[in-house]
Amino acid sequence: xxxGHGIARRFALAALLAAGAAAEAKAQKAEWTDVVYVxxxxxxxxxxxxxxxxxxxxxxxxxxxxxxxxxxxxxRAEIRRTADGQTMxxxxxxxGEGARAVVVTALGATPLEQHVLGQDPLVRxxxxxxxxGRAPGPAAGRLVERAAxxxxxxxxxxxxxxNPSFADAxxxxxxxxxxxxxxxxxxxxxxxxxxxxxxxxAGARGVDRVKTPGGDVPVTxxxxxxxxxxxxxxxxxxxxxxxxxxxxxxxxxxxDSTGRRP
Amino acid sequence: xxRTTRVGAVVSxxxxxxxxxxxxxxxxxxxxxxxxxxxxxRTLLPISTAKEVDIGRGIAATIAGRFPVSTDTALSxxxxxxGLTVASQDPRGDIExxxxxxxxxxxxxxxxxxxxxxxxxxxxxxxxxxxxxxxVLAHExxxxxxxxxxxxxxxxxxxxxxxxxxxxxxATLDRVVGTGSNALFMGxxxxxxxxxxxxxxxxxxxxxxxxxxxAAFITRLDRHAGEGPVTEFFxxxxxPGERTERLNAIxxxxxxxxxxxxxxxxxxxxx
Numbered sequence: 001x002x003x004g005h006g007i008a009r010r011f012a013l014a015a016l017l018a019a020g021a022a023a024e025a026k027a028q029k030a031e032w033t034d035v036v037y038v039x040x041x042x043x044x045x046x047x048x049x050x051x052x053x054x055x056x057x058x059x060x061x062x063x064x065x066x067x068x069x070x071x072x073x074x075x076r077a078e079i080r081r082t083a084d085g086q087t088m089x090x091x092x093x094x095x096g097e098g099a100r101a102v103v104v105t106a107l108g109a110t111p112l113e114q115h116v117l118g119q120d121p122l123v124r125x126x127x128x129x130x131x132x133g134r135a136p137g138p139a140a141g142r143l144v145e146r147a148a149x150x151x152x153x154x155x156x157x158x159x160x161x162x163n164p165s166f167a168d169a170x171x172x173x174x175x176x177x178x179x180x181x182x183x184x185x186x187x188x189x190x191x192x193x194x195x196x197x198x199x200x201x202a203g204a205r206g207v208d209r210v211k212t213p214g215g216d217v218p219v220t221x222x223x224x225x226x227x228x229x230x231x232x233x234x235x236x237x238x239x240x241x242x243x244x245x246x247x248x249x250x251x252x253x254x255x256d257s258t259g260r261r262p
Numbered sequence: 263x264x265r266t267t268r269v270g271a272v273v274s275x276x277x278x279x280x281x282x283x284x285x286x287x288x289x290x291x292x293x294x295x296x297x298x299x300x301x302x303x304r305t306l307l308p309i310s311t312a313k314e315v316d317i318g319r320g321i322a323a324t325i326a327g328r329f330p331v332s333t334d335t336a337l338s339x340x341x342x343x344x345g346l347t348v349a350s351q352d353p354r355g356d357i358e359x360x361x362x363x364x365x366x367x368x369x370x371x372x373x374x375x376x377x378x379x380x381x382x383x384x385x386x387x388x389x390x391x392x393x394x395x396x397x398v399l400a401h402e403x404x405x406x407x408x409x410x411x412x413x414x415x416x417x418x419x420x421x422x423x424x425x426x427x428x429x430x431x432x433a434t435l436d437r438v439v440g441t442g443s444n445a446l447f448m449g450x451x452x453x454x455x456x457x458x459x460x461x462x463x464x465x466x467x468x469x470x471x472x473x474x475x476x477a478a479f480i481t482r483l484d485r486h487a488g489e490g491p492v493t494e495f496f497x498x499x500x501x502p503g504e505r506t507e508r509l510n511a512i513x514x515x516x517x518x519x520x521x522x523x524x525x526x527x528x529x530x531x532x533x
Binding site: 033035062065080085086087088140157158159210211212213214217219220221222223225226228229230232234238239242243245246247248249251252253 | 366
């Protein structure tokens, strides 16, 4: 075998391994949203806490929405809180590697435990990743977390994106060296790359306030929700069945000329 | 002829007509006429369906940013089935309609251009039948069919810098989306709302639903007037009495037959 053939084979093998690794990395990507409620209700902008035992019937108050992007061991959580149960605020961006996390802002990255967000029990509860950067638990559905006395602590409605297609840059806190780990980067200035990745998901359109009859309200556009809306496809067969069982469309039962329905 | 040239020609012609009609021809008068002509020309700017969807997607993202979109799959699927049933009566064949529920006690529904339609959890809580939901969604389909938000955008100052729909991208698209979002949240004109009512009752009835669905919902809403969750609805829509009277008149005039109410199916899934 010639030396040229050997090099070519090595290149082919390396390319094959690289392709396999890329495919594996793609397959490991996950993207989901948790909408978090606690027992209680909102009244005039204040949360009135209630003790609940049955999350199906007791009153729940919307607290926050968390959009997760994961490619283990790295992950990203965008946390939008509400202060009135209706309007979501701007997202807090937390990027992690394994169980360690940093809060990314326009000014820099701060380890979560040193940031005020780290003291927030709801934010702590939203840090669902293990040391390998994996999030245990179901991919979708309703998760009820109970306190020691059996009362409801949090109720989480989870919805996963079937085919995650977010950019890898979303999980990059802005470290300038590709081989450097997130934790090694520590607290550092935010680079342009990080700024772009935050902006890319935090508010693609730049509409940050909208006019309503009650005054201007801050809004962070949620393009991910619209992508999920577009992915929910109702098939023609299901629609046909729906119309048939409801007596709608071509199955509509119309009254006769006297106005009576047969 | 390129679209830009065509729009330019329209502006020039209308401007010339406006200018020559100014008598006595003061400079200020001519300028005012020119401005009016430019405004008229802007309302004629062609916006393709693809661009409408592009703008609508941005407005929909803004709506979803104000109120979280429900992740309840069964409910979302049901609302889509009802919505698609009435939307199948929309003669516009170029729109792919999508429906979603917003997790807020606020009572309202929104239609972004391009077929992105939302109904709030608060509105669903006040409804009692599938015919009522169909009536509300059909009204929103009516807004999309008549391009009400797109027409509001066309009339806005945001479009002053736009000579062609190809200009609506990047920062200009952001501004257009902002204008459309404001128009949607602040409420469309009384004429637009009544026109959507007319289209909606027609779609709902043609789909086999009882034509009284929307009127029944509006009547129930009226009983909650003054309550927090309905404040915005009343601030952005014509008076309920006027709407129900008009809807009943349309049903009578068009001899719309009674249709499916489906209260039980609605209750099982929504309540």
